[in-house]
Amino acid sequence: MFPAGLPERIVAGGGGARNDLLMEIAAEVLGVELAVPLCAEPACLGAAIFASVAAGWYSNIEQAAAHMTSLGTAFIPGRGTVFVRTPMA
Numbered sequence: 867m868f869p870a871g872l873p874e875r876i877v878a879g880g881g882g883a884r885n886d887l888l889m890e891i892a893a894e895v896l897g898v899e900l901a902v903p904l905c906a907e908p909a910c911l912g913a914a915i916f917a918s919v920a921a922g923w924y925s926n927i928e929q930a931a932a933h934m935t936s937l938g939t940a941f942i943p944g945r946g947t948v949f950v951r952t953p954m955a
Contacts, residue, residue: 875899877937879908886939893941904938911935 876898882888883902893900905911915930924930 873898875901875940877901877903877908879903886941889939889941893943897943899943900941901937902939902941904936 876896878889878892878900879902889900889902903911911934915927915934918924918930918934919927924933
C-alpha cells in the first residue's frame, strides 16, 4: 500500500502526542497509523535505553528497547471519523 521507504506506523512523542484530537487529525492527513508510547517522556526513555546498553545491562539497543518500551493508544486513519468545520459567528 505504501511506496518503498514510507513507514506504516509513526510513533509520536512530545506534548502534541497527548492531544487525542490532534493525533486523529494527523493520522488522517498523513494516512499512516500514529502510535503514542505509554511513557510520558519518551526522549528520556531513549536516553535510558542507551545508558542501559552502555552499562552492560543489555547486549544491544534492540534488546533494551524491546524490554523497556510499550505503545499505548494507536490512531488509525480511515476509521470513519469525520471532522466538521463550522463557521465562526
